[in-house]
Amino acid sequence: MNIGEFKNVGGRLLGSIATRTIDLPRLGLRQVESTNERAPVFEILALNVGNRWVQIGALWEAVAKNTTGEAFLQGTIDDPSLSEPLPIALFGSDEEGFRVAWRRPQPRDAFAPLNRGAPRREDEGAGAGGFGDSTAGEGGALGTGAELDDEIPF
Known part of the structure; x- marks a missing residue:
């Protein structure tokens, strides 16, 4: 759902966001200059009641996971x-302007299957921080070692 827009006005990205309960009529995007690859691309500024610009969020570059691979900006507004x-995404460009979209986050399904992925390191095993090799034999049968009926000396 589109809830706002930003346009290039005199070299500045200015805009607004409005919903049924939120009205942010004067917003600005200030470019962040940083060599840190984790730094946001823009800070989101709002004009407060004292007529001062205050930071209320930030935006980072992202790429759509669908087949289009469209680049966009994503972040949150918080105050x-x-x-x-308020999670938001901006679609467009500095020159043409941006459309501000919002999507309600989907709650996590507590009964959905977990996908824990593969182990992070191939060398995990005995002595390397893992649990070691399995003692189970083929088909899950008890592997080598003492049988249940064997007497184990202490």
Whole structure:
């Protein structure tokens, strides 16, 4: 759902966001200059009641996971006056302007299968921080070692 827009006005990206309960009529995007690859691309600024610009969020570059591979900006707006952060995504460009989209986060399904992925390191095993090799034989049968009926000396 589109909830706002930013346009290039005199070399500045200015815009607004409005929903049924949120009205942010004067927003700006300030470019972040950083060599840190984790730094945001823009800070989101709002004009407060004292007529001062204050930071209320940030935007990072992202790429759509669908087949289009479209680049966009994503981040959140947060302020003590909001009941919770507002996740947003901006589609467009600095020259043409941006459309601001919002999507309600989907709750996690507690009964969905877990995908824990492969082990992070191939060398995990005995002595390398893992649990070691399995003692189970083929088909899950008890592997080598003492049988249940064998007497184990202490």
